[in-house]
Amino acid sequence: MTPAISWSGVRFRYAGAAREALRGIDLAAREGECVLLTGPTGCGKSTLLKTANGLIPRESAGRLEGRIEIGGRDAASIPSPALRSAVGFLFQNPEDQLLCGRVEDEVAFGPENLAEPPGVIAQRVEEALARASASAKRHSPCAELSGGEKQRVALASALALHPRVLALDEPTSQLDGRASREILRALAAMRGEQGLTLLIAEHRVGRVLPLADRLVVLEEGTIRGVFPRGRFGEAMPLLRELGLEAPGDEFPAPHAAPISIRAEKPALVRFRGLRHRYAKESPPALDDVTAELRAGEILALMGPNGAGKSTLLGLLAGLLRPQEGQIEWFGQVRPRLSLSSLTGKVGFLFQNPDLMLSAGTIRDEVALGPRLLRRPPAEAREAVARALEGVGLAPLAGRNPFSVSRGERLRVALAALLACAPRVLLLDEPTAGLDRGLRQRLLADLRRWVDEAPEERGIVLCTHDTGSALQCADRALVLREGRTAALGPAAGVLAGAGQGALEDLEPAPARMAP
Amino acid sequence: MISPARAAGRDPRFLAGCLLAIGTMAVALDNAASLALLAALGLGWALAACPGLRALILLAAALGLSAWSLMASQAIFYNHLPRTALFVLAPPDTPLIGTLTGGLAIYREGIVHGAVQSLRLAATLSAGLAAAWTMEPSGLLAGFSSLRLPHALAFCATAAIRFLPVTAEEARIALRAQRMRGLRLGGGLGANAFRALLSIARPVLAASIRRAETAALAAASRGYDPSRRRTSLHPLRMKAWERAILSAALLGAAAVAAAKALYLLYASGLYYHPALAPLYTFTREAI
Numbered sequence: 001m002t003p004a005i006s007w008s009g010v011r012f013r014y015a016g017a018a019r020e021a022l023r024g025i026d027l028a029a030r031e032g033e034c035v036l037l038t039g040p041t042g043c044g045k046s047t048l049l050k051t052a053n054g055l056i057p058r059e060s061a062g063r064l065e066g067r068i069e070i071g072g073r074d075a076a077s078i079p080s081p082a083l084r085s086a087v088g089f090l091f092q093n094p095e096d097q098l099l100c101g102r103v104e105d106e107v108a109f110g111p112e113n114l115a116e117p118p119g120v121i122a123q124r125v126e127e128a129l130a131r132a133s134a135s136a137k138r139h140s141p142c143a144e145l146s147g148g149e150k151q152r153v154a155l156a157s158a159l160a161l162h163p164r165v166l167a168l169d170e171p172t173s174q175l176d177g178r179a180s181r182e183i184l185r186a187l188a189a190m191r192g193e194q195g196l197t198l199l200i201a202e203h204r205v206g207r208v209l210p211l212a213d214r215l216v217v218l219e220e221g222t223i224r225g226v227f228p229r230g231r232f233g234e235a236m237p238l239l240r241e242l243g244l245e246a247p248g249d250e251f252p253a254p255h256a257a258p259i260s261i262r263a264e265k266p267a268l269v270r271f272r273g274l275r276h277r278y279a280k281e282s283p284p285a286l287d288d289v290t291a292e293l294r295a296g297e298i299l300a301l302m303g304p305n306g307a308g309k310s311t312l313l314g315l316l317a318g319l320l321r322p323q324e325g326q327i328e329w330f331g332q333v334r335p336r337l338s339l340s341s342l343t344g345k346v347g348f349l350f351q352n353p354d355l356m357l358s359a360g361t362i363r364d365e366v367a368l369g370p371r372l373l374r375r376p377p378a379e380a381r382e383a384v385a386r387a388l389e390g391v392g393l394a395p396l397a398g399r400n401p402f403s404v405s406r407g408e409r410l411r412v413a414l415a416a417l418l419a420c421a422p423r424v425l426l427l428d429e430p431t432a433g434l435d436r437g438l439r440q441r442l443l444a445d446l447r448r449w450v451d452e453a454p455e456e457r458g459i460v461l462c463t464h465d466t467g468s469a470l471q472c473a474d475r476a477l478v479l480r481e482g483r484t485a486a487l488g489p490a491a492g493v494l495a496g497a498g499q500g501a502l503e504d505l506e507p508a509p510a511r512m513a514p
Numbered sequence: 515m516i517s518p519a520r521a522a523g524r525d526p527r528f529l530a531g532c533l534l535a536i537g538t539m540a541v542a543l544d545n546a547a548s549l550a551l552l553a554a555l556g557l558g559w560a561l562a563a564c565p566g567l568r569a570l571i572l573l574a575a576a577l578g579l580s581a582w583s584l585m586a587s588q589a590i591f592y593n594h595l596p597r598t599a600l601f602v603l604a605p606p607d608t609p610l611i612g613t614l615t616g617g618l619a620i621y622r623e624g625i626v627h628g629a630v631q632s633l634r635l636a637a638t639l640s641a642g643l644a645a646a647w648t649m650e651p652s653g654l655l656a657g658f659s660s661l662r663l664p665h666a667l668a669f670c671a672t673a674a675i676r677f678l679p680v681t682a683e684e685a686r687i688a689l690r691a692q693r694m695r696g697l698r699l700g701g702g703l704g705a706n707a708f709r710a711l712l713s714i715a716r717p718v719l720a721a722s723i724r725r726a727e728t729a730a731l732a733a734a735s736r737g738y739d740p741s742r743r744r745t746s747l748h749p750l751r752m753k754a755w756e757r758a759i760l761s762a763a764l765l766g767a768a769a770v771a772a773a774k775a776l777y778l779l780y781a782s783g784l785y786y787h788p789a790l791a792p793l794y795t796f797t798r799e800a801i
């Protein structure tokens with residue numbers, strides 16, 4: 001039987017790259033099959049997916065060798081519109097791939113490009129939205145959708161082309177637990193339907209494995225192993241060897257001091273009865289939230305998109321003014337909290353660390369904060385060296401921050417904050433999109449930073465990732481629709497993740513089925 | 515069937531035509547009453563299309579600031595005669611300023627001239643905002659295509675509008691990130707503001723380039739090819755009333771422009787026809 005898609009001896013080198021991104025790929029997927037591709041960051045899984053619908057080499061400079069066949073036809077001989085129609089593609093970030101103002105126009109964009117008549121386009125839009133469980137949003141503006149809804153609209157947009165193969169590049173990496181489940185549910189519903197072949201690249205294996213018929217593990221552009229359903233267990237040693245998430249693995253236990261000891265330490269920040277709404281007619285983004293961060297503590301701030309996490313971080317950082325309630329920083333009530341009053345004492349790592357990078361070299365980037373704060377030169381030099389060492393970036397200090405990997409850019413941003421010698425770090429989703437190895441390293445760095453000065457330092461860690469919270473947080477504050485859904489020791493609170501009041505959270509990793 | 519949400523968006527050809535008509539008239543008209551009527555039309559359109567209080571405040575601020583700056587500058591620097599000084603700022607014998615400028619004053623005719631100029635701006639600004647508020651970004655693609663503009667240009671314009679709010683939000687975050695690391699915006703005769711601008715330009719530009727790359731790949735992965743013909747889910751069909759208004763607006767603009775051109779030919783002594791005498795009078799007094 002002719003495979004839906006196959007790669008024979010495929011090699012690819014990006015223009016100007018020192019080494020090949022793909023090095024002799026031989027792989028085939030049959031009609032209706034779901035193939036899960038995984039591997040460490042930079043292993044070539046995204047590149048492999050892009051060769052499937054001709055984005056590589058037609059839209060990327062580089063040299064492709066070998067043969068790719070779609071339904072038995074040489075992909076190189078298929079005109080671009082037909083190739084894009086045969087192989088749909090879903091990108092990682094739902095925000096960047098939606099091009100139109102409204103959902104209906106977005107889904108119609110592909111069939112319009114194929115010059116289909118309006119009646120056919122309308123029919124395809126309706127079908128695609130139904131298959132992606134997004135019909136209810138047909139007339140909504142794209143900007144008003146949640147992350148999960150945007151990704152389902154992007155999925156519908158790909159399905160509207162009636163592809164035989166659907167390539168999905170980390171479709172859940174930017175989504176919270178609930179949104180991930182929504183998109184995986186939509187994929188599960190279409191798995192095997194009408195012979196649609198699914199190729200899913202994902203480093204969070206546990207999320208997608210239940211859907212997969214085969215697991216393909218890549219490393220440095222080559223296939224390290226192919227494991228059919230029923231033999232997934234055999235892949236686990238390889239996943240662990242590559243520093244990837246192996247379903248069923250328990251995260252390292254946090255080495256936190258008992259809560260009873262921490263409770264005696266002073267609160268670094270204490271907030272009571274915080275309320276905030278963005279417009280008079282809108283529901284409160286935050287409604288009567290009370291908690292504290294004690295010295296030596298990492299407090300995990302969790303909840304689905306729209307739960308109020310970013311609002312709370314914004315209020316704590318002085319980016320927003322609380323409409324009701326009180327914030328007490330370092331024992332002092334600040335009725336008019338402002339950015340400048342916390343500068344140098346509190347560091348805020350924004351969700352996209354790239355927006356924090358503005359200097360020509362990593363060293364200059366890290367040195368910027370101490371210079372702006374007018375620290376004495378000797379003290380500033382020492383702080384920069386310590387921060388670079390602390391996050392393992394000293395060997396890269398002369399490089400441009402935009403020339404290093406995403407994980408390294410994140411650490412540059414973190415080092416830039418640490419060089420200002422803050423007492424508290426507010427971190428907004430620092431582990432999103434990182435593979436397990438990078439995530440573990442970052443969490444270990446954070447834990448070490450707090451434990452170096454437990455009388456003075458603390459972290460509020462906003463995350464969707466239950467595993468990360470369990471690994472390094474002492475306590476967890478879970479928000480839902482702006483209100484406190486749970487607050488307490490992380491292990492106790494997060495044991496209930498994925499069910500009851502915490503159903504929006506991803507279940508704890510130890511409970512994932514292998 | 516046109517969706518209820520989409521129906522709220524106007525045909526881009528109608529909007530472009532109305533803007534062209536109002537722009538032409540704003541340039542051709544000189545009479546204060548006629549310009550006031552044009553500005554009132556533009557303002558009425560903007561108020562009808564205004565999506566909310568914030569937009570209304572933006573409109574009021576833009577109109578107020580432009581009127582103030584034009585009237586203030588013209589009041590001082592108006593140099594046509596006759597002119598009536600309402601208030602003397604610096605007599606001609608004032609050292610330096612007086613000798614250099616021949617004296618500074620607030621002139622009544624300058625204020626009136628500035629007010630007339632601000633009416634031109636008010637008409638075009640209000641109409642431009644009204645068009646922006648009623649146009650669907652995706653309608654631009656179909657509109658530009660129907661006007662035979664290159665697909666690539668149309669796609670760039672659509673994507674730029676689509677991602678403008680995201681870029682603005684990123685600029686805000688980049689600035690906040692720098693401020694939290696100690697950047698001060700006040701003082702320094704604008705040097706700090708310039709430094710702040712430089713510090714956010716690099717990350718925002720880098721993020722925009724990265725996003726543009728993804729958006730281009732996303733478009734390509736869905737079969738977009740600027741050299742190929744496209745169709746549309748909602749083929750553009752101008753409604754009868756839109757066609758009527760557009761025709762009247764374009765005819766009116768063409769008539770005003772023609773009358774003005776004939777009058778200028780007459781005034782400069784290049785062309786005169788006795789049968790056009792009533793038109794010359796009307797143009798001088800009303801246009």
